[in-house]
Amino acid sequence: MSAPAARRKPARAQQLGFLQAINRAQHEEMTRDGSVVLMGQDLRANVFGAAAGALEAFGPSRVRDLPLAEAGSIGVAAGAAMAGLRPIVDLTVASFVFGAMDQFVSQLAKARYMFGGQATLPVVVRAALYYQGGTAGHHADRPYPMFMNVPGLKIIVPSTAPDLLGLLKSAIRDDNPVLCFEDANLWGRKGRGPAMPEDVEHLVPLGSAAVRRPGSDVTIVGIGLGSWLAQQAAEELAADGVDAEVIDPRTLVPMDWPTILASVRRTGRCVVVDPANRTCSAASEIAARVVEDCFDALRGPVVRVTTDDTHVPFSPALEKQIYPTQAKVVAAVRRALA
Amino acid sequence: MSAPAARRKPARAQQLGFLQAINRAQHEEMTRDGSVVLMGQDLRANVFGAAAGALEAFGPSRVRDLPLAEAGSIGVAAGAAMAGLRPIVDLTVASFVFGAMDQFVSQLAKARYMFGGQATLPVVVRAALYYQGGTAGHHADRPYPMFMNVPGLKIIVPSTAPDLLGLLKSAIRDDNPVLCFEDANLWGRKGRGPAMPEDVEHLVPLGSAAVRRPGSDVTIVGIGLGSWLAQQAAEELAADGVDAEVIDPRTLVPMDWPTILASVRRTGRCVVVDPANRTCSAASEIAARVVEDCFDALRGPVVRVTTDDTHVPFSPALEKQIYPTQAKVVAAVRRALA
Amino acid sequence: MLTTATHLDDRGQAMTDGTAADPPPELDGPDGAALARELMRRMQRVRLFEEATIALFHAGELPAMVHLSIGQEAAVVGACLATRTSDYMTGNHRSHGHPIAKGARLDALMAELLGKATGVCGGKGGSMHLADFSVGSLGESGIVGSAIPVATGAGLAAQVRGTGQVALCFFGDGAASEGVLHESMNMAGLWDLPVVYFCENNGFAVSVTTEESLSVPDVAMRAAGYGMPGVTVDGQDVLAVYCATREAVERARRGEGPSLVEAKTYRFHEHAYGLVLPRPYRDQAVVDSWFDTVDPITLFHDRLLAERVLTAGELQALRDEVGAEVEAAVEFARRSPYPPPEAAWTDVYAPGHDPQEVSA
């Protein structure tokens, strides 16, 4: 296995990609804790690229290829967790969560509560937000808002590889079910994040937002790829003398409200960039919370930049226009400032 | 069959209950259109009380007991619709939708779009919001916000029996999939709605809100039972000289934004009462839309009164406190007015 | 007409002859008597516990409906006693029997039914969602079929961790149509998981008969499609259930993989006690006769006498003991306090989680 050797390089020089971050988080935590197991479709063939070396390092008992049975898989992970394992389930594409929804809601999210705290469910479920790539309606969902409506689940949407590494490690150590939605548009962004930390204890705590750019005129909250669009828009706006603060929540549940609300109280303006479908999106929740808690500070509308409420069309002539773009973020900020 | 005879009574004298409204809507539409079929668990034994007489009137081919297979059932309805039927599926309790989520999202909601308009999916799915009755975490969900995040589905949440009758009939005639969430707390409210209309063409169009009480100081949007809580709160507030307008959206998708936004533009204040879990609720969406589109008119925070982000506890000592109540609505209005 | 009714007629009749016979090896000697006593004790616990809930229902003390296992005690107890306390078990809405049979304390179960703080789930689960992790009971599910993969996962954990534990998975004939059963049995068959799928086939899913919900006469016929043994047993015969399940449990424990055991049994009361179905779906006279003909406790009682395994006095004493236990449980439950209001918001997340969110 060559991956671990590569990890020994000095931190400063190395840039981490998304898939490497996942691989490293899984590898380190499986090494640290023998109860962590990895399950997923096509894991051994490493089709999605994040499981390199896992089978060789940890053996077939702890690294299992799943048959196509999403509900069963999540339920099996829930049961295995209740009986002492810490499963990581790679669901690959986020559009495959729907088949397992009952297991997410009725078992993973509810078991601890309904059994009065007897159950502990340290399960991590990873799934890629696979939009913008011509895969059409059946592979391009961004379904995290649905899960935000379900208490008992934690949700992370990392937007840089080091964050992914640190959040995923925290998730694996967390005693709650954690859903990790990885924006596949960022898979190629190796090098855009900060240098790789060399610490195997590089943990990003769940529930802490990152201020990507400090600013005073408007708060732009950006989720996943949205945090990058927000930063690009902020640079564009800076040329016009608009000083935008960019916040990446990184974790959607629990949301770091103190950071977001304090920022809006300072700037008085808020735009939210969220790749999810608009209605009942994470952006809607953030907007609702902002107007509820910061009304007195608010000096303009809270503007959402989301994917339109349509399905994802296949044709390259159609697809891109439905998503948030840098131009849409800039326009939204101008509306928020008007 | 005695139900149809009972229906002949003069309209003015008769008050309609929820279950009668469902029964009547189904019966009238099945009579009108031979392609409408009824499917559900324990339908023939009429366990949930809304299918009285259906088997006798329409026979076993059009009235089918389903095995316990929620995903299969919704998918079968989708396929049957694509092949010329207009199925009504009685899922009984809304907590059973989760097992069918993939079929709701990947088939019912998406098929028309992904096949470029070739598919038509006139499917109605009914499910009761069965909370507040000591059934605990596995039967008490109010999951409509999840579905609001999915384009392609229409959603109704009737709060009076005549509305239920008229909306359900519209839903059955609609060429889109319509989810009907019936607040089971209103099942007993026979007589609280207006008198039963005698017209078999009593249709309430999807997408039109009802102004339950006109007012000028604050707009209270109330969903399902929430619309009743809003009205009661409005009466209580009237004694204090606060004149609240109460709007019942009745349909959540498509939402009657013109009515809601015009009201808030007049009153400058908004409270939303929604029995769903708070985060990413319908209330969040309404709050977000209000602050986005009516900011200039807004004179106070938009306040949400929702169910807390916890699961539904069994114990009667615990359950009620997590839901919206009249007192919580009154407190929220005071906050919105402050 | 009930198809499930016929398969017991022979046994039922055989029993009523009631003349002396030799006990089978399982019930022979002091070990046999001990087993008989425990089988009977747990069946009585289920029965008397549930009769107490009926009384509580009529007294208006139950906050919600209950789904009774009365009539199904032999299936539930025979299966559970074939496992160890350290083995895992999951169940469904017909939920009291499973943890009782698995060895849970009655007082905490009864307190749960009343929504009390001392309930086994702190009052948060209630009748349909009992769980007692201390005896391997990983919880019942109000969502039909939903706990089937959970048991399967517990089996996976036992396999990965090499603990030698087995997972027992209760489900009904209605649940047999749910897709997660297929997904779970396939995984278990594939990976040789130590899981025993146990179907309590009581002939009905609420009002829907097995003929109306199953495309095959016996659920056990589906086992072959997963490469596992499937057996249908007389669910009113606690020893038959015990033996069939024990074989499956031993097979699982040996690492040879899962099995499917189907017990044909009878639900003596309505789907949920007190539920009134607008339209009858079974012949009440036939149902009433079951108390005389296929009551698993009476059948076992008569057999133990006939085979001289236990005496009438011993059986009566045992019943009295259980009666006292149940009475104490009811008293305990009644006297227990309700949970404090703030309990509604705890246990959503594991300790240490800071939701940073205050409700309005």
Add this chain to the structure above:
Amino acid sequence: MLTTATHLDDRGQAMTDGTAADPPPELDGPDGAALARELMRRMQRVRLFEEATIALFHAGELPAMVHLSIGQEAAVVGACLATRTSDYMTGNHRSHGHPIAKGARLDALMAELLGKATGVCGGKGGSMHLADFSVGSLGESGIVGSAIPVATGAGLAAQVRGTGQVALCFFGDGAASEGVLHESMNMAGLWDLPVVYFCENNGFAVSVTTEESLSVPDVAMRAAGYGMPGVTVDGQDVLAVYCATREAVERARRGEGPSLVEAKTYRFHEHAYGLVLPRPYRDQAVVDSWFDTVDPITLFHDRLLAERVLTAGELQALRDEVGAEVEAAVEFARRSPYPPPEAAWTDVYAPGHDPQEVSA
């Protein structure tokens, strides 16, 4: 080693002898020749259409990956030709073959692959989600297993409306583990729905072998658990597939209920064309040899010659015809315009719906 490889060796060898023989009754006489021609024409359509997509892929003209049916033509065509155009069909991500075999026009299919307005789905579906309702093709599904209940529902509609139609339901060996298959087959068995469940067992779900995903050797072994006939056929023999499916279709049309037909077949290319798997999971030399040994088109071609059903000239002419058809389809697709931008927001709801919502 591939378990699915062995079952064809006999046939493959038998074929290569290639000496004259009498045709079976199905291929005899003018009707037989017509059938042979149509079986061959549709297999060639699938093959040449997909070879054209390979060329488009290498030319960088495909907006997304394609999952090819090359190697599986006999299974797909044999099954579809056993149905009528008015019968229903649903499929999966390996999606081109199904509508082609069902009789859809190639030009609109090819235009769909390029995301053009003239595509069969107006450019909104793409390769994995072809549908042509005009020939009964109710759509392919990118979500594995998800369309299985849809076909089942189409069968229900045919039954309720008494139209005599049958629904053909394609799924893979991987999809066989999905719960909706169980739920659907149970309902179909229960209600005697006119559905033919057709498993294209190509031995793999991406990289996972059937041994790693199925708890039984043959998917068809599961049919008995639903009270329906199950048969495994040589998926490289288009006539065998045709005959087995025809029997199932006729049974369904007679009102006798559903069947399960499993065709053991081979996926000649990677899961999706051009997909590179980091870790090999099958022997490429063996895979390469399949083009020589188990190519369903070659096998049928040789047989038709050997049995003197069609001449080499006829077969060549047919291939040329199809070649021209495919070329024209590619030209049509290339020349077609992209859909107008606003098409992204139509067809979410049926006409008449007013979303009252303007996007930001």
